[in-house]
Each structure stands twice: as structure tokens, then as C-alpha cells.
Amino acid sequence: PVFNPGIVMEGGSVEFNGRGTLMTTTACLLNENRNPHLNQAQIEEYLHNFYGVDHILWLGDGIIGDDTDGHIDDITRFVNEDTVLTVVEENKNDANYEILQENLKLLHQMRLENGKQLNVVELPMPKPVIYEDQILPASYANFYISNETVIVPTFQDLKNDDRALDTIQQCFPTRRVVGINSVDLIWGLGSFHCLSQQEPSIIV
Template sequence: MLSSRRQPAEWAPHDAVWIGWPSAADLWEDDLGPARAEVEDFIRAILFPGGGLFGEPVQLLARGADAIAAAEIMRSRLPEPSLLTIHEAPIGDVWLRDTGPVFARDDSGALVASALRFNGWGGKYQLPEDDRIADIVAERADVRLRRFTDFIGEGGALETDGEGTFITTRQCLLNDNRNPGMSEKDVEAVLNAAFGAEKVIWIDEGLLGDHTDGHVDNLARFVAPGKVVCMRPFGEDDPNAEILAEIEKTLTAATDARGRKLEIVTVPSPGRVEIDGEPAAASHMNFYIANHSMIMPSYETLSGNAAPGLEAAETLKALIDRPYFCAVDSSHLLTGGGSFHCISQQQPRV
């Protein structure tokens, strides 16, 4: 009997989306308020895509009295506040794609929350109680939790077409700071057991300045079975020019779990974006596909250049079958290390 074990594609229908709310004033400092404003814009684009549509409900995790109060004020400004539920939880930071579970279907087709072991992106940023977040999300979603304690990884390291094809990077999942001694076949066996991976496409490395060690949700995303979007360099000083060219080359040569050659579409990268004088891992690939909308991050506040974001938005809008497309500036979130896909985790429809 064919197994039903699968992580659904992001464009499959959602019952909800789980999002982290910027809560730690000591981590965000002057960017706390602006980062919260960007998350509010992200939430609005999910919940109220226009044309009288309501998007999937938002489950928002926040820590501490100040963060809860700020989230309550934000919710009061929404046209339909009941679509957003605030959960007090001991999140170390907002990056639920990595600290929380990944929702998938088990062998019977039932929804489960699969939790890989999280070690602060290779021991860089280990925060108290991060290891509780998967349990909390699974319990409040009323979904059975499956733990894979012998394997370290994060949701942002995985990209799937929902048909058994996954993309990841060697820099992340084969890194000695996560899974020393494991081979590609070892990792593929875990991804099969946890998410039904039948074919894994391996990219070598990710963007400069990415403390996640090359998460794939900054590099390449499926937009349909057999169709992947990635970035090409923008500007003569793009710090990732060679890396992006190698990614496109790898994907062009790849086939999916059904043996199809992938169709590759490219959009411009944000170009050179710096924080404190160093290249930042700004990416138009960190978009989120909601039930009725798609939200792409842009970085004009940091880069001072709207051109690459506008071009990327036009291409992505044509690729994704959603009635509403929105580009939202994510410059302040990026100071914390990520963007909209990093702070969210979709819960597939039962």
C-alpha cells in the first residue's frame, strides 16, 4: 500500500498559520517597534487579501506582558480581530519556522507535527525554552507531535513540492555543527521518515551573512510541481553573484521525484544589502504563500533601491495562483536575521 506520508506544499489549503511576534526588547533594541509594524503588515496581508476574502486564521505567539499588550493593541486595529488568536509562550525569538514543528501527514494521512531537534542554528543562538515551542504549538493546534531527536535541522532548511521532492543545502544539514558524520543518504532517510521525501535535491551553500548556514527558503522555492524560482544577481556588487549562479546551475540539472526536469524561473536578488557594514542575507525567496495571498519581502529601507523588488514582485505575481499579491518591506525584521517565511509556519487543512 502506498504511504500517505507527506509534507504538503505551501500552496495547499491551510487551516491556520503560526507566527512569532517580536517580543525580546533586549534582542531587537531600536528595531523592536518597526519590526512589529512589519509583522502587522504581514498579518494584514494574510488575513485581509481584498475582494471581501478572509485568509487563514493567525495563531500569534508572544512572550511577556509588554509583548502581549502590544499584540493586543495590534489585534484591536484589525478589521476582524477574531481571526487572530494570541498565545503567550516562552519563545526566545520570532523564528517559528525553525523552533516550531513542521506540519505533515503520517502514513495514514492524519496531520502530525514533526519536530526535528533544534540547537540554535549550530549553537550560535541558543535561547532558553526553544525546545518547548514544538510541544506548545502541537498541543494548541491539537495535533500529535512526532519527535526526531537524533537529527538536528530546521523548517527553513526544507523546501518541498508536496509530491515527495525536497530541496536543501549541504552547508546546513551536513554541517558538523548539526549532524557530524551523517551522509546525504543518512539525511535523506530521516527526511523520508519525517516528511515522505522521495527525492532530495542538494544545493551546496547559501547566502553570505546567513547565520542559519544556508537555509533553502532564502535560495529556491517551489511555486508548482516541477517549477522552482530562484534568484539571479542584481548589480555589479552583488556579494552572492557566484553563489546564485551555482544554485541556478544545480537546479537546472536536477529532476524531481517523478523524473521531471525542473522548470527554473529567476528573479533579481535584492542586490547588496548591508547591516553594520556587512552583507546581510536579504532574499526575495523568503515569501509566504497564504490561502488567498502571497507576501514577498522587500528591503528598500536598507538598500535604498526599489528596482529589484519591483521586478521580483512582477515575476512572482505571475507565477503564484493567488488573487492577492503584496510586497512588504522587511528591512527591520532582517536586522534580526530573517523575514516573513522564517517567522511563520503553515498548518495544513485537515
């Protein structure tokens, strides 16, 4: 069966814990360029009906340079039913610092569908990746989870690449974490999780 809800809903805008909870951002799903005829309650109704989830958690803004208006897959990812990896900027002068601190605060206040508090694991942000004066949405959170491995974007950042890989490996003890240089790929404003999302239909 094929269902067409008739709304704009990209795969990178939603994240699931597999137990009934969905996480997203207000910056993306409530953006007037998506579904301006729907308010937050109506959007939640679509999420409940078409994803089969019982519980919805909302973060705020996405990272600077993200042309998707704040996809969740660049900031916070579930690694199991009650643990999330979330990116945090350590440089207080960086434009992402306040944005990610606010999201971190929200995560610590959130509860899952069973009332349990989230286990929040912090990931560093890479140093800024800039191309032709444009800040690109480089983030270690844009990893892809396969059956046996986790493919993680790296950004030639000697300070943070290994830290991020080690942190992610601790969260996936049964999978091999593999870092792949994503500096060239991020010029397209996305990385490995973005590449794994929806593909267009092809009419032959």
C-alpha cells in the same frame, strides 16, 4: 501523534513540492554544527522516514549574511509541483554571484520524482542591505504563502522590488502578491517565511 527524530532540522532548511520531492542545501544539513554524527545518506534516510518524501534534491551554499548556514528559504522555493523561483545575483562583482550561479546550474540539471525537469524562474537579488558593516540576508525568496495572498519582503530597492513582485505574481495567478518593507525586519537576519516557521513550546 508527536514524532521526535532527535536531530537538528529547522523548517527553513527544507522545501517541498507536495508530490514527493524535498529540496535542501548541503551547506546547511551537512554542516558539522547540525548533526555531525550523520553522513548525507543517513540524513536522507531521516528525510525519507519523517517527511514521507521519495526524492531529495541538494543545492550548495546559501547567500552571504545568512546565519543559518544556507537555509533553502532564502534561495529557492517551489511555487507548484514542478516550478521553482530561485534568486540570481546579476552583479558579477557581488559575493553572491558565483554561489547563486552554481545553484542555478544545479537546478537546470535536476529532475523531479517523476523524471521531469524543473521549470526554473529567476528572481533578482535586492541591492545589498548592510547594518553596522554586516551584510544582511536580504532575499525576495523569503516570502510567505497564505491561502489567498503571498507576502513578499521588499528592501527599498527601486530597481528590483517591483521586478521581484511582478515575477512572483506571475507564478501565483490565483493569489494576491503583497510586498511589505522588510528593511527593519531583516536586521534580525530573517523575513516573513522565517517568521512563519517553528515556534518554541511554552510551559505554563
